[in-house]
Amino acid sequence: MTVKFGLLGAGRIGKVHAKAITGDAQAQLVAVADAFPAAAQAIAAQYGCDIRSIEAIETATDIDAVVICTPTDTHADLIERFVKAGKAVFCEKPIDLSLARVKSCLDVVRAHKGTLMVGFNRRFDPHFKAVRAEIDKGTIGDVEMVVIVSRDPGAPPIDYIGRSGGIFRDMTIHDFDMARFLLGEEVTEVAATAAVLVDPAIGAAGDFDSVQVMLKTASGKQAMISNSRRATYGYDQRIEIHGSLGAVSAENQRPVSIEVASAAGYTRPPLHDFFMTRYTEAYAAEIASFIAALSGKGTASPSGEDGLIALALADAAVKSVAEKRTVLLSEIL
Template structure:
């Protein structure tokens, strides 16, 4: 039997999920869609407002791709209606609101998966497998580079929650995922160096974050909103038995040499090109979990912990001091 899915929000990410489910996941079917912009609606799928979609008897699971400030409300509504949920990150910008929403999810016993798609990138999955197989030994240091080719619009920046909650949150989740450990301390430094939309939004665009894990091992994350050469996504894991790393994906692998030097293709331009297959793989995992009544691979607790790290990083920048995490609490030193 196909899983009957409704999609709320048909912007860039919503369209990716819609097309993946519609054309590449035969185990699922899009039976209804919703978006505030009626021009985004496909002609051959029923549509309605979000409340109608969530309450529709044919909808078994809901994919939420609407703006961040709607996520928690929609997830709670879905839970009360007994609908499973795939929700893009973050669940909310407020830790208190996330905790309240997760309590509703537990009360109604639905599946909730968060959209940390980088876990499902084939390159990163291979690196994670090497860690799990013990090939790296005791992991001592993870290095993550994550840089966008250009900042988003001012309107987007003003509602995004800032660089840590919008962008670095993926890297926080990746660090926890690769390490398989919990973070106990966060120390971050950040600046606004590119001007333009970032300065107008009073945001930051460049950051370095150090995470210290419970056993003393560490992760270092560096971010930028503006890498002129493309979408820079690299990951390295170093341990007692060796090192593994993932380089950027490129449109081709050619190298050109002449008397002046060598040249190659630039990295893929943006996340939709770089992570095309990961979006499909994560949605397949969600459908499989719901149909098999198995735990989802990235749950609400993972989303809460990644958001906690983002909040801690913000506080670290503001106070210019490390911030400690104890359980599910951010503690100021």
């Protein structure tokens, strides 16, 4: 079965997904839509697909599924439209910045028995999957503590900060999902701290650029998340899981994994510069997983419910910082 795709949004993440779709033998990129004609034209020229309006893709009989890469404030409306049109939907995180809106959107998905997968790509990273595999095999015993480090090489533009929903909903939300993926137990408590250490303009925009979050489950398992909008040495992505019988970790990845020894000492190449190259394999694997689900091989996961819980954890972190206290997830959901 070949799944025929429509791509909604031809920006930075749209380009990443266009590459993943066209690189899969079980997929065909039929059409792209974008508010900026030049962006759509660039993808159409590179991959040989049509340029169509969102309305044309919505009613098209030659498209089975869509990948939503448009601005966040359009996600929920587009999910509902395309589910009602009988299309399977893959949507970049988050579904919306409002928990109430996400809940109402998921109600529509369920009412129409739609297929929705949310783009938490890091679950599909081969290194992080290998860590999870060791957990599942029981190699390290029961998971007790998780440490997640995620630091960007630089902050996004200030105009993006203003519409992103803030660092917890934009950046840390990936780590909230990864913490759930690794803990194997739902988080019940959130304690967060936040500061502006990178750029005062980020603070002026009402956001933070340096945050740490402690998550705790009902049984006492803990996950610590460390985020910064600045890492002068590259894209810093590490995880470590401590268990009752041992530990397992995934270190930073490089485009070239070599080590050079000379009179100056040991040196290694720089880290990946950002997510587009660091998670290339993950983006391809998540699209492959979505295609497999549409072909009857498994379910579409991460689900809309996963997206809802990750956003709730982000909201709890926001509340924790504002009120300087630990927040129960039950206060949010």
